[in-house]
Amino acid sequence: MHNKIKYTTNIGTDVNDAATHLRNGETVAIPTETVYGLAANALNEEAVLKIYEVKQRPQFNPLIIHVDSFESALKWVVNVPTEARLLVQKFWPGALTLLLDKKDIIPDLVTAGHSKVAVRVPDHPLTLELLKQLDFPLAAPSANPSGYVSPTTAAHVYVGLKGKIPYILDGGESAIGLESTIVGWDKEGKAIIYRLGGICKEDIEKVIGHEVSIATSITEDPSTPGMLKSHYATVTPLHAGGIADLLKKFPDKKCILINYHQYQPNYPKELQYILTPQNDLHEAAKNLFKIMREADAKHAEIILTEYAPKEGIGLAINDRIKRAKWEWKKEI
Ligand code: TXA
Ligand code: MG
Numbered sequence: 521m522h523n524k525i526k527y528t529t530n531i532g533t534d535v536n537d538a539a540t541h542l543r544n545g546e547t548v549a550i551p552t553e554t555v556y557g558l559a560a561n562a563l564n565e566e567a568v569l570k571i572y573e574v575k576q577r578p579q580f581n582p583l584i585i586h587v588d589s590f591e592s593a594l595k596w597v598v599n600v601p602t603e604a605r606l607l608v609q610k611f612w613p614g615a616l617t618l619l620l621d622k623k624d625i626i627p628d629l630v631t632a633g634h635s636k637v638a639v640r641v642p643d644h645p646l647t648l649e650l651l652k653q654l655d656f657p658l659a660a661p662s663a664n665p666s667g668y669v670s671p672t673t674a675a676h677v678y679v680g681l682k683g684k685i686p687y688i689l690d691g692g693e694s695a696i697g698l699e700s701t702i703v704g705w706d707k708e709g710k711a712i713i714y715r716l717g718g719i720c721k722e723d724i725e726k727v728i729g730h731e732v733s734i735a736t737s738i739t740e741d742p743s744t745p746g747m748l749k750s751h752y753a754t755v756t757p758l759h760a761g762g763i764a765d766l767l768k769k770f771p772d773k774k775c776i777l778i779n780y781h782q783y784q785p786n787y788p789k790e791l792q793y794i795l796t797p798q799n800d801l802h803e804a805a806k807n808l809f810k811i812m813r814e815a816d817a818k819h820a821e822i823i824l825t826e827y828a829p830k831e832g833i834g835l836a837i838n839d840r841i842k843r844a845k846w847e848w849k850k851e852i
Contacts, residue, residue, distance in 0.1 A: 527686045528683075529678060529681065529682045529683060529687070529688060530686065531678060532688075532690060535649050535650045535653065535689065536653075537687060539650055539653045541686050542560065542561055542658070545561060545564050545566055546685070547559065547567065547685045548560075548685065549663040549681065549687070549689065550642075550647045550658070550689050551674070551694065552660075553614070553718070554615045554694060554699050554700050554718050555662045555663070555671060556672065556674070556694065557642075557663055558575060558661055558663035558681070559586070559659065560660075561656045562583070562656060562657040563657070568630055569629065571659060571661065580632050581666075582637075583631075583660065584640060584659070584661065584700070585658065586659075586660050588641060588648055590641065592651075595623075596625065596637065596639065596657055597621060597637060597639060603705070603728045604618050606728055611719055611723075612640070614641070614700075614718070615696050615701060615717055615718025615719050616640060616700055616703065616718075617639065617702045617703070617715075617717075618639055618640065619637070619638050619702065619705075620637060621637075622636060636704065640700055644691050646691040664676070664677075664681075667753060668752075668755075669816070671809070672694040673692075673694070676810075693810075695806065696806065697808060698808065698809075698836050698840060699717045699718070701719045701720075711724075712733055712735055713733070714735045716836035720833050720835065720836070721734065752840050753844045754844055756776070756815070756816050756821070756823050757822050758812075758825055758841075759822060759823070759825070759846060760825045760841045761826075761827070763784055770821075774820045775823070776822075777791060777792040778792075778811055778825040779792060780795050780796065780826045780829075781796055781799045782794070791818075791820070795808060795837075801828060801831070801837070802833060805837055812844065
């Protein structure tokens, strides 16, 4: 279904305005520390349907619900494992999403029919204030058209969704810049990371006291969170790896380079970006989506991207770069 309704999309910092739209069953873009979300009342199926329509997102891809505290989460979920409680104490509010057994009041539309719902407490003052005013949780995927790079500023949201939503709550640039890490427990009670994100594997393992596996293959199985192949992709074909080698592979193409920390010698500087001038993984994470968007706007023939060091949040950065790769996009 295509959107028939057209809105004037306002950008502002008024939490009351945002709350009013949400109580009226509208969608509103909200800032979080990871990326901006496209929010609606998670208990109102018509409002949730609007999220899928606005994003053009397939309904088999479930949504995360956002709440203001663990106490609020307990209104919507049951059977919280002990390890989940430990993670909550350490990381909420924060970039950690937990897959927990849902209560019946959470519509199947939110979870795509799964018995578990994804839930997190975002760490952003405006959005926490907003959530405190509401007596319902907010379902919110990233506020980008399905398949495109996630937004980390209100302006990014505006470019992708203008005319389709009434309000963007502007909370500045997202501090982390990558989506949350998703953790769930299998039937045997074993913790599994389903999507790498803002909180790294090592930090999770420190809290629960043992190693955690990462759900491995990139599949199109919708029960595997965060794993649709064409996620996060630029329109310009993107290739990833060692930049010097890639340049040799594409000698005649107009390339835009996204380097990790250092410019390539012998290549025009105006065609290059650096993810982290300070050689810092967190800075690279914060800049990745913004720079992917800027590189895309240059309308080059291809974008060549260097991977981050394989440690800490670098694994999540590399996961997003891999998902943006052209070879995967064209298989769809
Ligand atoms: O940081 C974030 O997580 C951001 C901000 C807005 O909170 N949200 C976000 O949402 O990244 P989204 O929809 O772009 O990604 C959520 C991922 C999807 O890949 C989805 O498949 C998975 O979470 N997911 C959500 N609910 C699930 C469920 N009940 N079972 C399995 N996977 C689920
Ligand atoms: Mg997304």
